[in-house]
Amino acid sequence: MRKALLLAGGLLLAATPVLAQQSLTDQINAVDAVQQQQQQAEQAARQAEAQRAAQAAEAERQANAREREAARKAAARAHAAALAARQKKEAVAEADKKRDQSYEDKLRELNLERQQLQLDAAKAHVARENEFIDQELKAKAAQTDVVKSEADVNRNLSSGAKDYLEKTGDAEVKSQEGLFK
Numbered sequence: 001m002r003k004a005l006l007l008a009g010g011l012l013l014a015a016t017p018v019l020a021q022q023s024l025t026d027q028i029n030a031v032d033a034v035q036q037q038q039q040q041a042e043q044a045a046r047q048a049e050a051q052r053a054a055q056a057a058e059a060e061r062q063a064n065a066r067e068r069e070a071a072r073k074a075a076a077r078a079h080a081a082a083l084a085a086r087q088k089k090e091a092v093a094e095a096d097k098k099r100d101q102s103y104e105d106k107l108r109e110l111n112l113e114r115q116q117l118q119l120d121a122a123k124a125h126v127a128r129e130n131e132f133i134d135q136e137l138k139a140k141a142a143q144t145d146v147v148k149s150e151a152d153v154n155r156n157l158s159s160g161a162k163d164y165l166e167k168t169g170d171a172e173v174k175s176q177e178g179l180f181k
Contacts, residue, residue, distance in 0.1 A: 125132075
């Protein structure tokens with residue numbers, strides 16, 4: 001600003017012969033007008049600079065807001081993807097668990113059925129135990145009868161052979177007696 005005043009003062013001195021005709025008041029008014037123009041120009045420059053700085057700050061603020069929004073959206077997408085992956089993994093694990101439980105339930109059911117059949121068979125065996133005992137006794141009685149029959153046959157054969165031998169012996173004795181008489 002001082003340079004502008006000095007410059008204006010220098011111009012005035014250079015233009016002194018022209019200004020000599022003007023009155024001193026006119027000269028002061030002219031210097032004042034130049035000074036006011038310079039102040040207005042400086043103020044307009046400051047306002048323009050402030051406006052540019054404000055625009056730059058606003059642009060930077062908007063860029064930062066866009067970056068934060070993009071980062072927030074990316075984080076939300078990553079979170080959603082991680083959540084979906086975790087849910088899929090949990091669903092697979094749940095399906096495996098259900099399949100394993102279903103298999104174990106069927107296995108338990110088969111074991112219970114097998115045990116029930118064994119129990120039913122044992123009950124039937126106990127219920128018919130008397131029949132089994134009777135059959136065993138009949139089988140032993142039949143064996144005893146077979147043994148008795150064999151003994152009777154052997155006895156009859158041996159007594160028949162004894163009788164035959166005795167009768168044969170008696171006949172021989174009689175036939176010998178008649179020859180010597």
